[in-house]
Amino acid sequence: VAGRHHRRQREPDGNAVNQPRPPAPMALPKGALIAGGAAAIIVLILVLNMGGGRSKASTMSWSPLPAAPPTSDLLAEMKALQQRVAELEQRLGAKYDRAGRRAERLIAAEEARARVHEESRRAAVLNAPTGGGLLSSGSSEADPGWVVVSSTPAAGPILVARTGAEATPAVAAVSYAHEGPLPAPRPGLVPNASWWSDLQVELPGGLWCPKPPPYAAAKPPLPELKPPADKPKLTRELARKHASPDNMLIATYVNYNRLDFAFTLVKHLVALGQPHYLVGALDDEAGRGLQARGIPTFFMGSGLTTNDYGWGTQNFRQLGLHKVNLVLELAKTGVDCLTVDADAFLLRDPFPYFRNLPTADVLVSSDHLVATNGYSDEGLESNTGFFSAFNIGYIFLRASSLEFVQEWRDTCFKRVNDWDQVLFGSVLKKGMLHGGPDEGGSRLKKLYRTKSGSHLMVGVLPVSLFASGHTHFVSRMAHLMHTTPYMVHTTFQYGGAQGKRHRLREAMMWEDEPGYYAEANFLAYDLDLPWDLVYPNGGDVQADGTVAFEKRTSVEQHFALVHYQLVQLRNALAVAQKLRRFLILPRLVCGLDRWWAPHSGIIPGSAARLPLLDCPADHVIDVERMGKPELVLREHSFLCNPRTPAAVRQSVKHISVIPVGAGDPAAAQAGAELMERLSGEQAKVLHLSSLPDYRAVLSPTEAKAFVDRSKGWAGLWCCNRPPGGRGAGHIWYDLFSDVVPHVDRHNRKWEGP
Numbered sequence: 001v002a003g004r005h006h007r008r009q010r011e012p013d014g015n016a017v018n019q020p021r022p023p024a025p026m027a028l029p030k031g032a033l034i035a036g037g038a039a040a041i042i043v044l045i046l047v048l049n050m051g052g053g054r055s056k057a058s059t060m061s062w063s064p065l066p067a068a069p070p071t072s073d074l075l076a077e078m079k080a081l082q083q084r085v086a087e088l089e090q091r092l093g094a095k096y097d098r099a100g101r102r103a104e105r106l107i108a109a110e111e112a113r114a115r116v117h118e119e120s121r122r123a124a125v126l127n128a129p130t131g132g133g134l135l136s137s138g139s140s141e142a143d144p145g146w147v148v149v150s151s152t153p154a155a156g157p158i159l160v161a162r163t164g165a166e167a168t169p170a171v172a173a174v175s176y177a178h179e180g181p182l183p184a185p186r187p188g189l190v191p192n193a194s195w196w197s198d199l200q201v202e203l204p205g206g207l208w209c210p211k212p213p214p215y216a217a218a219k220p221p222l223p224e225l226k227p228p229a230d231k232p233k234l235t236r237e238l239a240r241k242h243a244s245p246d247n248m249l250i251a252t253y254v255n256y257n258r259l260d261f262a263f264t265l266v267k268h269l270v271a272l273g274q275p276h277y278l279v280g281a282l283d284d285e286a287g288r289g290l291q292a293r294g295i296p297t298f299f300m301g302s303g304l305t306t307n308d309y310g311w312g313t314q315n316f317r318q319l320g321l322h323k324v325n326l327v328l329e330l331a332k333t334g335v336d337c338l339t340v341d342a343d344a345f346l347l348r349d350p351f352p353y354f355r356n357l358p359t360a361d362v363l364v365s366s367d368h369l370v371a372t373n374g375y376s377d378e379g380l381e382s383n384t385g386f387f388s389a390f391n392i393g394y395i396f397l398r399a400s401s402l403e404f405v406q407e408w409r410d411t412c413f414k415r416v417n418d419w420d421q422v423l424f425g426s427v428l429k430k431g432m433l434h435g436g437p438d439e440g441g442s443r444l445k446k447l448y449r450t451k452s453g454s455h456l457m458v459g460v461l462p463v464s465l466f467a468s469g470h471t472h473f474v475s476r477m478a479h480l481m482h483t484t485p486y487m488v489h490t491t492f493q494y495g496g497a498q499g500k501r502h503r504l505r506e507a508m509m510w511e512d513e514p515g516y517y518a519e520a521n522f523l524a525y526d527l528d529l530p531w532d533l534v535y536p537n538g539g540d541v542q543a544d545g546t547v548a549f550e551k552r553t554s555v556e557q558h559f560a561l562v563h564y565q566l567v568q569l570r571n572a573l574a575v576a577q578k579l580r581r582f583l584i585l586p587r588l589v590c591g592l593d594r595w596w597a598p599h600s601g602i603i604p605g606s607a608a609r610l611p612l613l614d615c616p617a618d619h620v621i622d623v624e625r626m627g628k629p630e631l632v633l634r635e636h637s638f639l640c641n642p643r644t645p646a647a648v649r650q651s652v653k654h655i656s657v658i659p660v661g662a663g664d665p666a667a668a669q670a671g672a673e674l675m676e677r678l679s680g681e682q683a684k685v686l687h688l689s690s691l692p693d694y695r696a697v698l699s700p701t702e703a704k705a706f707v708d709r710s711k712g713w714a715g716l717w718c719c720n721r722p723p724g725g726r727g728a729g730h731i732w733y734d735l736f737s738d739v740v741p742h743v744d745r746h747n748r749k750w751e752g753p
Contacts, residue, residue: 174217174642176201182210190534190589191545193614194479207649209640214484215347216508218643219267227291231299234280234326239333242296244276247399248351249335253280253300253326254342257308258497259289261342264504264511266295272349280326282319300326308497320420321412327395328409331402341393343500344489345509350466353486354396360444361401361456362428365394365489369471369606371464375481380443381460390425393489394466401456404428404448428458461486469493473503473616474593475607480544494594494715495618502623503616505635508642512630517644522634523576524652524687527568527586533561534589534611546609552601553591553611555720555731561591561611562620563737566714569621570735573632574694574706578675581686583633590615598719598729620733622715639685653683660692671696710735712745 179201185191197211232238243249250269254262262279269277279295281287282302290297302322323339330337338350344365354363357380368388372381397405408427412420431449446455464477465485470492471477478485488509490500504510535541539551553561565588576583590612593602602608612619617636623629639649655678660670671692678686695703711734719729734750736742741751 174212174214176203176211178202179211185545188531190529190531191541191613192587193612194476194544196479196482196484198482203642203646203649207639207652212508212640212642213347215268215271216642217271219271219511221514222263222267222293222295225292225294227288231284231287232297234278234298234300234329234333236333238298239278239330239335239337242276242278243335244351246355247334247336248276248338248354249330250274250277250338250340250346250350251280251326251330252277252340252342252344253282253323254286254290255282255302256285256289258342259286260501262286262290262295263293264509265340265342265345266293267511268346268509272346274346274349274351276351282322317416317419321416323392324405324409324412324420324424327397328405331397331399331405334399336396336398338394338396339392340395340487341489343504344393344487345504346487347509348484348486350396350486357442357444357459359442359457360396360459361398362404362447362458363396363461364424364458365391365466365468365487366460366463367391367468367491368460368463369468369475369603369608371462371471371477371607373462375464375477378462378465378483381462382443383445385460385463386445390421390428390460391468391489391491392421392424393491394461394487395424401448403450404456428456431455469503470603470606470608473507473614474612475609476614477607493616493618495622496624498623498626498629499618502618502629502635506614506616506637508637508640512643514645516630517638517641518648521579521581521683522584522638522648522685523572523579523581524584524639524685525568525572525586525691526687526689527565528690529565529589533557533564534591536561542609544609545613546611549601549610555592555717558591558717559731559733561589562717562733565589566620566733566735567738568691570710571691571694572688573710574698574703575675575678575688575691576633577706578697578702579678579686584638584685585617585633585636587613587636588615588617588620589613590619592717594619594718596718598721618715620715620717622713625712648684651684652687653681653685654687654689655681656689657692659690660696662693662695667693667696707736707742711743714745 179199182195182198182200192210195210196213199211200208201211202208239249240247252262252265266277266279269275277296279290279297280300281290281297282300284299284301287297287299300322302319327337327339330339336354338354340346354360357363363380366381366385366388367390368381368385371377372383372385373379404427407430408424411423411427412418415423428448430447432445432447433455442459444457444459447458448456450456463471464481465483466487467478467485468489468491472485472488474492488507490503493499493503495502501510505512535547535551536553536557537547537551539547541547565586569585572583591610593599593606593608593610593612595603601610617623621629626632638644639652657674658670660674661667674692675697694706698706714733714735716730716732718731720731722729732745734744736744741749743749
């Protein structure tokens with residue numbers, strides 16, 4: 001969506017594959033095919049235990065010597081299985097081995113070596129700058145991409161990535177019917193924001209979009225299982241069972257209210273072919289929900305609320321204590337663990353990055369807002385990166401850091417009113433050696449001094465690739481680098497949990513249920529976006545659509561730009577309500593960034609460039625106040641999302657609409673006729689060229705109810721310096737800024753615009 005006359009972008013299609021449930025849990029039998037060499041070890045999972053012994057862990061096994069004579073059908077089935085084994089032996093150059101435990105030890109050792117090799121191979125594909133890396137949207141319905149393998153009864157069913165010759169490759173790139181370079185913006189049309197690819201793609205229906213990022217590929221659903229009765233706790237055995245062959249593990253934790261975050265995070269991990277993870281359940285409801293989806297979990301029994309915590313609340317601080325205690329318990333298991341918040345999604349496998357830094361004891365993400373080494377460098381941040389706040393939403397701690405973690409934990413429990421993240425940094429820097437990074441050039445620094453006199457080697461992960469909500473969504477660093485970040489953490493956003501979900505939907509990172517994309521009808525519209533409102537002060541527009549800082553909008557110009565868009569959005573919401581359709585938001589543009597304190601257009605010290613040509617909706621819309629925005633609208637990238645099925649994108653009808661104003665009987669009559677016409681349209685998506693005023697399509701009673709409901713949906717901008725230097729300094733947006741007179745969300749009456 002761009003410009004006053006709007007360049008209509010064509011969107012691609014991606015089929016949502018309805019996959020069958022994975023097979024019922026089945027234990028690995030003792031029998032196996034063994035061939036020479038690590039790469040040739042193949043495990044054959046058989047229902048028939050050819051060795052004659054019954055596996056206690058197996059849910060399906062039987063003896064080849066039944067008590068009663070087998071029927072002819074059963075004998076035929078046995079012979080067929082035996083013939084199949086013989087064929088596999090001949091084709092693979094292998095021999096079925098009945099040596100029991102010896103075979104299991106050989107298989108386990110060779111599997112470990114093969115898994116390290118396989119993870120390295122996957123990493124080579126995933127870390128390519130143009131990186132594919134997710135399940136193909138064309139996966140066979142008979143091959144959902146993972147299997148469920150039974151484990152101990154306490155752990156319940158475990159979800160693992162599929163491997164093997166017949167499995168869908170976890171790193172298969174999505175293919176498109178046609179693709180080509182993105183066209184240059186036409187003169188006078190506001191350009192799109194920077195994007196990770198210079199390509200556009202065509203999908204079924206002849207619709208085009210900028211090429212979706214690899215992590216946007218449609219993924220199979222998680223299995224639906226009956227949770228076991230037991231409630232496993234975190235133990236050394238559980239952690240090491242799920243760790244990689246070289247002892248690395250990913251761990252996160254959720255409560256019941258954030259289960260959907262865990263489901264999305266796990267889908268990304270499975271798509272990456274990364275099976276080495278555990279999810280902690282803060283409450284029993286969360287634990288049962290995780291088990292029901294085959295996710296390896298442990299119960300934490302926090303006693304905290306199952307609802308949202310709310311930043312800075314007492315529950316939030318208690319959560320911090322549970323988190324630091326979890327990090328300590330993980331360190332005590334002896335694994336090298338990456339602990340992440342559930343809203344810090346992993347989009348590339350981080351293990352290869354960590355393996356390249358074998359001397360690092362601690363690797364941590366940061367709230368630093370500038371890539372200290374530029375966008376051509378993917379290494380750790382330089383020395384200046386250590387002077388911003390560490391962010392413990394993504395920390396990799398080797399087992400060698402146990403002493404530090406213990407002191408951090410003890411300090412947090414002594415100073416319960418202090419923020420765990422601040423205490424992390426202060427304890428980590430105790431006894432640090434001042435100066436630049438180490439001599440090896442890895443940019444690691446010697447920080448925490450242990451009792452033995454040695455120091456922990458600490459690195460700050462690059463903020464462009466292990467990104468905050470600002471460096472990715474606002475400064476768009478990974479897009480400017482034309483690559484996929486390893487991680488994106490939804491910090492620096494302004495809408496609570498709903499704001500996080502909506503931002504992740506905008507970026508095509510969120511995994512909704514299939515019905516979100518297909519079960520409703522939708523409304524879209526051409527956004528009128530005048531060039532002079534976006535660039536009111538002139539100046540040379542750069543290739544990424546930004547201008548020099550001194551040419552940015554003023555606060556008044558920023559509000560003129562945003563309100564011009566919000567008036568259109570308000571009218572679209574009214575039309576969508578009248579037609580019982582979900583509104584697809586347009587791409588929004590902001591002249592200034594948003595923060596929690598006064599600023600001059602961008603957060604001080606950040607790399608953001610203005611204007612924000614893909615302004616996050618939570619900057620201007622109070623999605624948290626809306627309650628559940630998914631019951632009203634869809635994100636601007638909805639039609640470009642490969643998860644949206646072809647049937648939706650192929651059923652888009654563009655309708656030319658003559659603008660209809662308000663305030664006289666003729667407008668009301670024109671509005672009623674338009675609604676009658678549109679109500680008869682059967683297309684999944686109606687795309688309007690312009691919008692009637694809400695008062696022309698709603699009755700007076702409907703209009704009043706609409707105003708009362710939606711006037712609180714506009715957000716605020718923060719912050720200007722208030723007169724006299726006192727007060728909040730923020731300014732509220734108003735969906736009805738053009739209506740005179742009107743009463744705003746604060747019950748203030750406005751007699752003029």
